Amino acid sequence: MKDTYIRETLAVKVSHVFPPDTNNHHTLFGGKLMSYIDDIASISAMRHSRSPVVTASTDSVDFLAPIRTDESVCLESCVTWTGTSSMEVFVKVLAENLITGQRTIAATAFLTFVAVNDEGRSVPVANVIPETEEEKYLHETAKDRVEARKRRKQASQELANFIHKNKPWE
Numbered sequence: 001m002k003d004t005y006i007r008e009t010l011a012v013k014v015s016h017v018f019p020p021d022t023n024n025h026h027t028l029f030g031g032k033l034m035s036y037i038d039d040i041a042s043i044s045a046m047r048h049s050r051s052p053v054v055t056a057s058t059d060s061v062d063f064l065a066p067i068r069t070d071e072s073v074c075l076e077s078c079v080t081w082t083g084t085s086s087m088e089v090f091v092k093v094l095a096e097n098l099i100t101g102q103r104t105i106a107a108t109a110f111l112t113f114v115a116v117n118d119e120g121r122s123v124p125v126a127n128v129i130p131e132t133e134e135e136k137y138l139h140e141t142a143k144d145r146v147e148a149r150k151r152r153k154q155a156s157q158e159l160a161n162f163i164h165k166n167k168p169w170e
C-alpha cells in the first residue's frame with residue numbers, strides 16, 4: 001500500500017443549475033446539492049482506496065450561500081485524512097456567475113467513507129500526504145474532527161438504543 005498525495009484524490013464536477021433542480025426560490029435544492037456532494041466525495045475516496053466504499057457519516061453540510069439558475073455549481077473534493085480503513089473527504093462547493101465570473105463559496109462538507117471488501121468488511125487504506133497550505137490545514141485539523149465524530153457516533157448509538165421501533169399508530 002503506497003501513500004498518495006492528496007492532489008491524486010482530487011475530483012471536480014461542474015454543472016449548470018437547471019430549473020428542475022431548483023426550489024421555489026429559484027435556487028438549487030439542498031437535497032440535490034447533498035446528492036452531488038456524496039457522489040463526488042465517493043469518487044475521491046475510491047480514487048484513494050481503489051476499493052468499494054461506503055459513506056459512514058456526513059458531519060454537516062453548511063449551506064453558506066444560495067446557488068441560482070444563472071450560476072454554475074462547481075464542486076471539488078479530496079481525501080484530507082485517513083485512519084485505518086476510514087477516509088475523511090472534504091468537499092468545497094462554489095457558485096460561479098458565468099457572466100461576471102464571480103465565484104462564491106456556497107457550501108462546505110466533511111464526509112467519512114470506509115473502504116470495504118466484497119463482504120462489506122472494512123479494509124485498510126494508505127495515508128495521504130498534504131502539500132499545499134490548504135491541504136496541510138485540513139490534514140492537521142482532522143484529528144479533532146475524528147474525535148468529535150467518535151463522540152457523535154456514541155451519542156447516536158445511545159439514542160438508537162433508546163428510541164422505540166413501534167409503528168407510529170401503535
Ligand SMILES: CCCCCCCCCCCCCCCC(=O)SCCNC(=O)CCNC(=O)[C@H](O)C(C)(C)COP(=O)(O)OP(=O)(O)OC[C@H]1O[C@@H](n2cnc3c(N)ncnc32)[C@H](O)[C@@H]1OP(=O)(O)O
Nearest residue numbers: 042053054055056057082083084085086112114122149153
Ligand atoms: C446500473 C448500474 C449501476 C452501477 C453503479 C456503480 C456505482 C459504483 C460507485 C458507487 C459509489 C457509491 C458510494 C456511495 C456509498 C453509499 O451510498 S453507502 C450507503 C450508506 N452507507 C451505509 O449504508 C453504511 C452503513 N454502515 C456500515 O456499513 C458500517 O457501519 C461501517 C461504516 C462499514 C462501519 O462498520 P463498523 O462495524 O463500525 O466497522 P469498524 O471496522 O469498527 O470501523 C471501520 C471504520 O469506520 C469508522 N466509522 C464507523 N462509523 C463511523 C461514523 N459514524 N463516522 C465516522 N467514522 C466511522 C471507524 O472509526 C473505523 O475507522 P478506522 O479506525 O478503520 O479508520
